[in-house]
Amino acid sequence: MFTHLKDDLRAVFDRDPAVRNVFEIILCYPGFHAMLFYRLAHALWTRKLYLLGRFISHLGRFFTGIEIHPGAKIGRGFFIDHGMGVVIGETSEIGENCTLYHQVTLGGTSWAKEKRHPTLGNNVVVGSGAKILGPFTVGDNAKVGSNSVVVKEVPPNGTVVGVPGRMVMSGGKPSGVDLQHGNLPDPVAKVVSCMMDQIHNLEKKVSELSTEQQRLVEELDSQRATEAVNE
Numbered sequence: 001m002f003t004h005l006k007d008d009l010r011a012v013f014d015r016d017p018a019v020r021n022v023f024e025i026i027l028c029y030p031g032f033h034a035m036l037f038y039r040l041a042h043a044l045w046t047r048k049l050y051l052l053g054r055f056i057s058h059l060g061r062f063f064t065g066i067e068i069h070p071g072a073k074i075g076r077g078f079f080i081d082h083g084m085g086v087v088i089g090e091t092s093e094i095g096e097n098c099t100l101y102h103q104v105t106l107g108g109t110s111w112a113k114e115k116r117h118p119t120l121g122n123n124v125v126v127g128s129g130a131k132i133l134g135p136f137t138v139g140d141n142a143k144v145g146s147n148s149v150v151v152k153e154v155p156p157n158g159t160v161v162g163v164p165g166r167m168v169m170s171g172g173k174p175s176g177v178d179l180q181h182g183n184l185p186d187p188v189a190k191v192v193s194c195m196m197d198q199i200h201n202l203e204k205k206v207s208e209l210s211t212e213q214q215r216l217v218e219e220l221d222s223q224r225a226t227e228a229v230n231e
Helices: 002-015 022-026 030-046 050-064 189-231
Strands: 105-107 131-133 159-161 166-170
Touching: 002 022, 002 030, 030 050
Parallel strands: 105 131
Antiparallel strands: 159 166
């Protein structure tokens, strides 16, 4: 447990440029305080002291505003920045060196007593306000954008943004979205684009029908002229 806490302490130094010394982390970082409560609560939980583990977890929620179920499994080097409003469910699994920002939820979509919360791989970063809901995996080195709602698996090295979450980076390469200029997927623009495509197709068909109609009229006029001459 203490080895994990050392890694958690080191993670704050590595990922928050505002930190100045160890005492500042110990006294002023609720994310680190939450991990102190969690590591103790989880140790009790794994020893089947469920009520005491839940009580320690509840104290951690009261003092930090961060709710981590003692049954969750969290690896080394975990860092919660700012922290307020973070919720991590019972069957969540988090790999090593992951970072969560405030208002993040790792939640479930079922009431069944089974694996119902997400699994985060190593080096995953989840932006503020993001919701990851369901028993699927977010792969190693993946990133989830702020306020995204993710309800399906994210591959390793992927980046997901939006509601619902859409892949904008896959395997470290762009996936049809220009993140540099902030051009995120726009469902309204997509619908308008589809409508314009349909209008162009209809105009093309109307033009073809008009041409065919003109050809048939000319052919009919020619036949009538020929019959009149013959008479």
